[in-house]
Amino acid sequence: MDYVIAGGGSAGCVMAARLSEDPSVSVTLVEAGRVTRDPRLRLPAGLPESMHARLADWDFATVPQPGLDGRRIRTPRGRALGGSSAINAMCYARGSLKDYDDWGHGWSGAEALRWFKASEGFRGPDADGGGQWHGHHGPLTVERPATIHRATERFFDGAAHTGHARVEEFCAEGPDGSGRDGVGLFDRTTDRGLRGSVDRAYLPAEVRARPNLTVRTGAQVAHVLMDGTRACGLRLLDGTEVRARETVLCAGAIGTPHLLMLSGIGPADHLRAAGVTVALDAPGVGGNLQDHLDVSLMLRTVGSAAFGYGPAMLPQALRGAWDWLRHRRGLLASNLAEGQGYARSRAGLDRPDIQFHFLPGLGEDHGATRNWGRAGVSLHACCLYPRSTGTIRLASADPADAPLIDPRYLSDEADLAVLVAGGRMAAAILSAPSFDPVRVGWHRAAPPDPEDRAGWEALVRARAETIYHPVGTARMGAPGEGVCDGMGVLHGARGLRVVDASLMPRIVGGNTNAPVVMMAERIAAGMRSDA
Template sequence: MPRDPFDYIIVGAGSAGCLLANRLSRDPAKRVLLLEAGKRDNHPWIHIPVGYLYCIGNPRTDWLYQTAPEAGLNGRSLRYPRGKGLGGCSSINGMIYMRGQARDYDNWARLTGDDDWSWERSLPDFMAHEDHHRRDGGADPETGHNGRFSDLHGHGGEWRVEKQRLRWDVLEDFATAATQAGVPRTEDFNTGDNAGVGYFDVNQKNGWRWNAAKAFLRPAKSRPNLEIWTESQVERLIFETTPQGATRCAGAVVRRGGDAMTVRARGEVILSAGAIGSPQILQLSGVGPADQAKAHGIEVLRDLPGVGENLQDHLQIRAVFKVKGAKTLNTLAGNIFGKARIGLEYALRRTGPMSMSPSQLGAFTRSDPQRPHANLEYHVQPLSLDAFGEDLHAFPAITASVCNLNPTSRGRVHLTSNRFDDAPEIAPNYLATDEDRHVAAQSLRQVREIVSQPAMAKYEPEEWKPGPQYQTDEELARLAGDIANTIFHPVGTAKMGREDDPMAVVDTRLRVRGIEALRVVDASVMPEITSGNTSAPVMMIAEKAARWILEEA
């Protein structure tokens, strides 16, 4: 049995939880417990970059969620991967390091009334744990770009950011085609303005995936004041009434080794279970919409209608083009000999297709010239397949996936029962607004415009999906519903906000409204989704939260 109480109990060992465990356990006088429902991150495919193909959809590393059937996707239900195990989603994601745009954080500051969330005040929290491949200020030695990188990137932190270890001619030519269509080149997507076309930086180290467990738990695992429990799932939180009459979170009921046990915290309980897990735990504990709790026979502790609402995600539309005379992964990995060569290259040099992130070339553009900022993100890949996890096509092809960075559709995460081991209902409500459907149609037209540029002509590109016969807004929006898929960026389900915002779940220091000693620190607190991939912003949020927790203690 544990020696109760702990000073801090952190629920979820993903990107936020691992960083918090590292920061809060630096003080040897504070006892920290990190709870993770999954297993250790010793599954070999976690660490090989291309291993995401074998981790997503694998019960060893994925919660195996599905969305509810989506009207905007013409009734389809999507696989909804969430990382399960030490490292959380950082063990199965695309490894892309992307902060988003400065306006995202300035908008958070405006929405919450707290300037600490502005880009200027958030940049130091990105840099605090960063170990970026670009060194020093002045010109970058490889590109000659004179960008004062020392003012924008950190060095020596735990979170390694590297250049990708590959090159594909067809991607180079796609990038040139993008410039011919008016998209500028960029050497760095993380300056606060990510408009342009270039290669994504990735969270890898010498050709291996660099997850949050390696970055933040390995340096701290020898600390006697840090306990890490795997295969330990929280059933619900427990509460007590203080002498002053306030409600305080006192710990959690944990299912471990088939038995339920109670762990207690003298300091704080911190939910870092992600945009699906954190609202589910709150709702199971009676913190959330009162009508939902009553419907499932749960005693209402605190009626917070925003818990589980405001779900936002990035939906990507995958356009596939057959090409001629191009080296693509479809042809390289099309037989056992090609796969053997790929495996040998990775074994000897840690390069080649096995070192690839799911997306290599990126672009951020405007869906129309009247937009004041980039609102589309491209993930361009030298491969194609019918659906994620299925076999590559037998013909050479590229995929240009494009997503609306700022969707106006909002979804929800609701309980399906009062059992902790029953998956919640996940209803993202994709393409529910006229604006989102219009942007989807515009984005497909823009993909066609780029591929039609002179730089791509030698490949004689042929649109295979969705197909050139579809031209009107209505046709393209309907086709987007048929072929679009999530890129796994759920946020917003326990959003922070002003005191007078009835849907705000936490305040600007991420404390749950009306309950002492309980915070949420993960993607669920974002009031609006960032303009890019969400792993890096989650770590920035955790860096801020760790500082506030220690200051308040």
């Protein structure tokens, strides 16, 4: 075997598809989850089910977080072919191109844009009509919604009332980082009314039928097989082995460092304490954990004005089903996270550090709380460039035990200031006149007065949650500084590479799924050119 890939998430699907394009090499992809056939995961509007029903989720949670009133924060991660793209909100965003300039190690905004376009099959108008910002021939279908919920238009109107510009194309960015400040539609990874997960984009039936590609699902990896510091393949939980010339870890920012440490690659003292024999002392493994923390405000509305559960919402649900059956559009084709926006928490920043997600529904507790009989809207404000960093550590040497996830949210109080600023902006938007005709009242307690800094800080600590973007736990960097080089090759090991969000040295200023696909495209192309 030439390549064995651990993890069939977004990066793993891209790597399997691209590497197996060369018929002279053999590739095996190993994924712990299954192929997702549940209709709740295929319908975009099934997002609340995908987030809380544990249909294709590892069901992780953090250790108690002192910065968040001691709460354990649920951390959904996809356990299915397609990984988190099988359960996420289908939001297509790239961050700022300046983010990739900051990475170094062979990465840049120009390189990132090249590979974003290579991966993308965009269905929508280019900002300049000439394909400067979007690709139209890549596997990953990206759509701009033709119809949106009326509540999302109220969000745009409320944002305009409070001084936020309308942005038509968030990918069109000036060299000074300008162009993204304001609100507008999310592009989304949907395909004619269905979720466009990365496995369906990159591993359709004709690709999976390649004779040089084997896709094994329902097979959890126990650890990497090591001969000294050389990786020789994977051992699965059932005891079987898959040996290969090169092992590629694509298990994500939580799974990849967990797997490395189970294999004896990580901070030596921690490994010994957990009962793992050290193969390679790599202090950076499992460190540098970064995530986007998010605070949401929710406004209750009259039943017909937003999405909800209960008799009052039945007419719009029936209309949505009719629209979807006839035209593959409407409510059921919506990913719910229709509106987005970017803002700066203070003057002098070179790029926005706050992101908004607007949903025409009450998105409480990751969608687990149904609020039967109530309708409303949610506006999330996210800290895009957190200074707080945490760790992934072993709970034990047993591969079946979940790792210890400690993002150390708000351990740097600069992040608290950004979230307070974002929360104030969100409260102002939801208080705008555009919502007055449908307003019932705040869901949960009303937000504090804008000048009540202590009240806002307490609200953030009590309500903030992850918005599902962990990165950085096997970061690229020079030897002694990072875990891997810029192409994911692990320092000090042979035949071992990391390709997923754990490779990011610094989190990007936006949703992370599209950047992971882009990274895998670039690294796979580099591997093929070097072969």
